[in-house]
Amino acid sequence: MDATCGVRKKKGRELPFKIASPNSSATPYFFWAINKSDARYRPLRITFPPYFCLRYFSSFFFYLQQFRKTKPSYQTSMGTVVDSSNQGAGSLPTNKKVSVIFVLGGPGSGKGTQCANIVENFGYTHLSAGDLLRAEIKSGSENGTMISNMIKEGKIVPSEVTIKLLQRAIQENGNDKFLIDGFPRNEENRAAFESVTGIEPEFVLFFDCPEEEMERRLLGRNQGREDDNIDTIRKRFKVFLESSLPVIEYYNSKGKVRKIDAAKPVGEVFEAVKAVFAPTVEKVAA
Numbered sequence: 001m002d003a004t005c006g007v008r009k010k011k012g013r014e015l016p017f018k019i020a021s022p023n024s025s026a027t028p029y030f031f032w033a034i035n036k037s038d039a040r041y042r043p044l045r046i047t048f049p050p051y052f053c054l055r056y057f058s059s060f061f062f063y064l065q066q067f068r069k070t071k072p073s074y075q076t077s078m079g080t081v082v083d084s085s086n087q088g089a090g091s092l093p094t095n096k097k098v099s100v101i102f103v104l105g106g107p108g109s110g111k112g113t114q115c116a117n118i119v120e121n122f123g124y125t126h127l128s129a130g131d132l133l134r135a136e137i138k139s140g141s142e143n144g145t146m147i148s149n150m151i152k153e154g155k156i157v158p159s160e161v162t163i164k165l166l167q168r169a170i171q172e173n174g175n176d177k178f179l180i181d182g183f184p185r186n187e188e189n190r191a192a193f194e195s196v197t198g199i200e201p202e203f204v205l206f207f208d209c210p211e212e213e214m215e216r217r218l219l220g221r222n223q224g225r226e227d228d229n230i231d232t233i234r235k236r237f238k239v240f241l242e243s244s245l246p247v248i249e250y251y252n253s254k255g256k257v258r259k260i261d262a263a264k265p266v267g268e269v270f271e272a273v274k275a276v277f278a279p280t281v282e283k284v285a286a
């Protein structure tokens, strides 16, 4: 016999093998296996063909299975939310197509107030990223303490946390038109959201308001928010200028920003908002 006999240990089991000469015509190439770590086992003629066949056929079916499980992720003009049921969320709709408008502006510029008006008049669903984060704290989630500390400091919560909450809220909602208020807050938020969800906003509604007016409004808001104190408000303004304005500039360079003068009284601001939405809604109805 042209071979050295031995026992090869594999996953705790002992498998018999024979080492064959590469030139041996008695060794079908099909049965050679390469062991990278030990040249002595090269080529290796497995003398247990049923084991060999089973092993490679089961690998083939394993990869076939993985391929079938792969999440589809593609972009459409409306945007597609990748099914999070693969992440354990359960029986949520798959690849829901949605239309999204980002509502941005400094803290206290009136985003939440105007979103409520848009919901009432134009049938959108309002998703406030800040509200979702505050609800996450209240739910007793493991991220609660981290989120709470970030909010008290006026810092931006890691993208993956906020995006997960937004994605879940979109998937659980029957509507397909969403106002996403207060997100994305920095470039990383923006890029991560687009790549994870495949959604690009239809446009960005930007509420432009001077700092003194926003400060006055926040100090008078009286909703018991821990971040509506002068120290945190100043930090939030700084984060807005340094991290959030560049996102608005990014969308402006793509012609997607609709700027609203938010320093005016609520009713007047809404008149300007209506002018942005009315043509969109008419176009859809026509």
Ligand SMILES: Nc1ncnc2c1ncn2[C@@H]1O[C@H](COP(=O)(O)OP(=O)(O)OP(=O)(O)O)[C@@H](O)[C@H]1O
Pocket: 105, 106, 107, 108, 109, 110, 111, 112, 113, 114, 130, 182, 217, 218, 220, 221, 222, 262, 263, 264, 265, 266, 267, 269
């Ligand atoms: N145009 C306006 N004129 C005067 N007060 C306003 C106006 N719009 C909103 N407010 C008031 O200002 C405060 C902040 O408004 P709102 O909560 O809508 O702002 P926001 O941009 O959503 O703030 P934040 O980013 O901190 O959540 C509220 O008390 C609201 O009633």
Ligand SMILES: O=c1ccn([C@@H]2O[C@H](COP(=O)(O)O)[C@@H](O)[C@H]2O)c(=O)[nH]1
Pocket: 107, 128, 129, 130, 131, 133, 150, 151, 152, 153, 154, 155, 156, 157, 158, 162, 181, 182, 183, 184, 185, 227, 236
């Ligand atoms: O996408 C987001 C939205 C919010 N935050 C944090 O929450 C607070 C409050 O947000 P509001 O929009 O004013 O409700 C904000 O200062 C951030 O700390 C966030 O990190 N990411």
